[in-house]
Amino acid sequence: MSTSASSPAAAAIAPMIAMEGVEKWYGTFKALTDINLTVRPGEKIVLCGPSGSGKSTLIRCINHLETYEKGRIVVDGVLLDNNPKTIDVVRREVGMVFQQFNLFPHLTVLQNCTLAPMRSRGLARDAAEATARRLLGRVKILDQADKYPAQLSGGQQQRVAIARALCMEPKAMLFDEPTSALDPEMVKEVLDTMIGLAKDGMTMICVTHEMGFARQVADRVIFMSEGAIVEEGPPAEFFQNPRHQRTKKFLGEILPRY
Amino acid sequence: MGTPQIVFLLYGLQWTIILALVAFAGGTVTGLIVALLRTSESRAVSRVTAGYIALFQGTPLLMQLFVVYYALALAGLRLEAWQAVAIGFTLHASAYLGEIWRGSIEAVPRGQVEAAKALSLGYFWRMKDVVLPQAIRISLPATIGFLVQLIKGTSLAAIVGFTELARAGSIISNTTYKPLMAYGVVGIMYFLICWPLSIWGTRLERKFAVATR
Ligand SMILES: Nc1ncnc2c1ncn2[C@@H]1O[C@H](COP(=O)(O)OP(=O)(O)O)[C@@H](O)[C@H]1O
Numbered sequence: 325m326s327t328s329a330s331s332p333a334a335a336a337i338a339p340m341i342a343m344e345g346v347e348k349w350y351g352t353f354k355a356l357t358d359i360n361l362t363v364r365p366g367e368k369i370v371l372c373g374p375s376g377s378g379k380s381t382l383i384r385c386i387n388h389l390e391t392y393e394k395g396r397i398v399v400d401g402v403l404l405d406n407n408p409k410t411i412d413v414v415r416r417e418v419g420m421v422f423q424q425f426n427l428f429p430h431l432t433v434l435q436n437c438t439l440a441p442m443r444s445r446g447l448a449r450d451a452a453e454a455t456a457r458r459l460l461g462r463v464k465i466l467d468q469a470d471k472y473p474a475q476l477s478g479g480q481q482q483r484v485a486i487a488r489a490l491c492m493e494p495k496a497m498l499f500d501e502p503t504s505a506l507d508p509e510m511v512k513e514v515l516d517t518m519i520g521l522a523k524d525g526m527t528m529i530c531v532t533h534e535m536g537f538a539r540q541v542a543d544r545v546i547f548m549s550e551g552a553i554v555e556e557g558p559p560a561e562f563f564q565n566p567r568h569q570r571t572k573k574f575l576g577e578i579l580p581r582y
Numbered sequence: 583m584g585t586p587q588i589v590f591l592l593y594g595l596q597w598t599i600i601l602a603l604v605a606f607a608g609g610t611v612t613g614l615i616v617a618l619l620r621t622s623e624s625r626a627v628s629r630v631t632a633g634y635i636a637l638f639q640g641t642p643l644l645m646q647l648f649v650v651y652y653a654l655a656l657a658g659l660r661l662e663a664w665q666a667v668a669i670g671f672t673l674h675a676s677a678y679l680g681e682i683w684r685g686s687i688e689a690v691p692r693g694q695v696e697a698a699k700a701l702s703l704g705y706f707w708r709m710k711d712v713v714l715p716q717a718i719r720i721s722l723p724a725t726i727g728f729l730v731q732l733i734k735g736t737s738l739a740a741i742v743g744f745t746e747l748a749r750a751g752s753i754i755s756n757t758t759y760k761p762l763m764a765y766g767v768v769g770i771m772y773f774l775i776c777w778p779l780s781i782w783g784t785r786l787e788r789k790f791a792v793a794t795r
């Protein structure tokens with residue numbers, strides 16, 4: 325960030341997220357193998373692959389919900405090591421949306437959205453609530469601000485979770501199967517919210533099997549298998565001409581559904 | 583049994599309640615610390631705390647009171663009887679409440695901690711605003727159950743010469759030669775305190791069972 329004034333050209337192409345040779349082990353099990361991934365500011369990545377292929381592990385390394393043993397991860401110029409200060413800096417810049425929403429059940433929708441800005445960024449209540457209301461409006465759920473999560477439908481809860489993450493004004497967003505726990509009729513409202521976010525220029529990494537969403541939004545689709553990135557490309561190319569056998573098999577299994 | 587005897591028993595009851603409240607208050611503060619250390623991400627801290635809990639859960643309360651009262655006296659620390667029992671019961675309560683609350687903290691879904699971390703909430707706020715409010719709700723029935731045990735357990739304080747309800751009862755029994763009467767009244771007094779608490783605990787348990795179904 326400090327270099328942007330002196331060399332705007334360099335800053336413009338500096339990656340938002342860079343993973344270089346990242347390796348991750350759970351005990352003796354290798355969950356990630358030599359992950360190299362560079363995400364430019366504003367770029368939208370869709371990450372897909374069979375269950376257990378390491379998609380969650382990959383994006384959870386980016387905000388240090390998981391540690392990694394080898395390689396480097398740099399987020400907006402900050403090298404993510406095990407230093408609590410760096411971890412905190414990175415987590416402020418990267419929002420995350422979970423499959424199970426993970427809203428705080430004892431807090432109202434509005435309180436869910438103001439907690440972190442007040443506690444972590446030190447915002448005053450008024451300022452935090454103003455931001456929260458603006459973003460709840462953006463995900464079209466402002467009228468539910470004073471309800472508790474349990475009073476909302478799954479789709480509404482996930483939209484609140486998106487607003488909650490946005491309230492930290494992140495530079496990038498990570499989505500881990502945000503629609504997988506939803507009833508089918510609620511998938512669209514969440515995807516529409518994500519599409520809106522993408523149009524506004526947010527940098528996004530989305531783990532999802534919603535291939536319609538991938539076609540519409542993704543700059544690149546990445547396919548993972550057994551902890552490694554097997555193949556990647558622009559959606560048109562990725563869906564029409566998958567090169568690897570495993571990609572073809574995977575697409576063959578999920579595409580008929582769409 | 584006349585008015586003076588009843589007044590004496592009420593005096594004992596008063597000390598039983600004060601002792602239980604002091605031990606519960608002291609145990610709440612220290613038990614919270616024990617629970618947080620026990621759930622620490624540091625393996626060493628968690629293990630040492632587990633040892634502390636095991637020590638107090640694995641030895642009789644009576645012995646713990648003896649140790650605090652007599653051993654500390656031998657070590658040159660003269661404590662009044664009420665100080666010794668207050669410290670003894672606080673340590674006892676800290677271990678039990680610590681273990682109850684450890685379980686409750688761990689019962690809060692992992693996703694809650696992860697969401698808080700992802701929002702860059704540090705340990706203090708994560709615990710204060712996200713985990714503990716949920717853990718306390720989960721722990722309430724067991725916590726109240728322990729409070730009932732604690733109130734009844736205070737009768738052991740008699741061993742170091744502290745006159746609470748049970749000891750007051752035995753004194754009355756010895757002076758009036760009516761043990762059945764004396765202990766009957768004492769029993770009723772314990773019951774009137776503990777029973778409503780037990781009912782309250784059971785109600786909360788049922789309420790939460792419905793809420794999480
Ligand atoms: N905490 C953990 N401990 C041990 N193994 C894990 C843990 N989390 C995930 N794994 C394993 O790592 C692999 C990748 O998991 P994950 O990243 O969740 O896959 P995906 O999100 O693609 O379904 C799986 O084989 C899973 O069993």
Ligand SMILES: [Mg+2]
Pocket residue numbers: 379380381500501
């Ligand atoms: Mg996953």
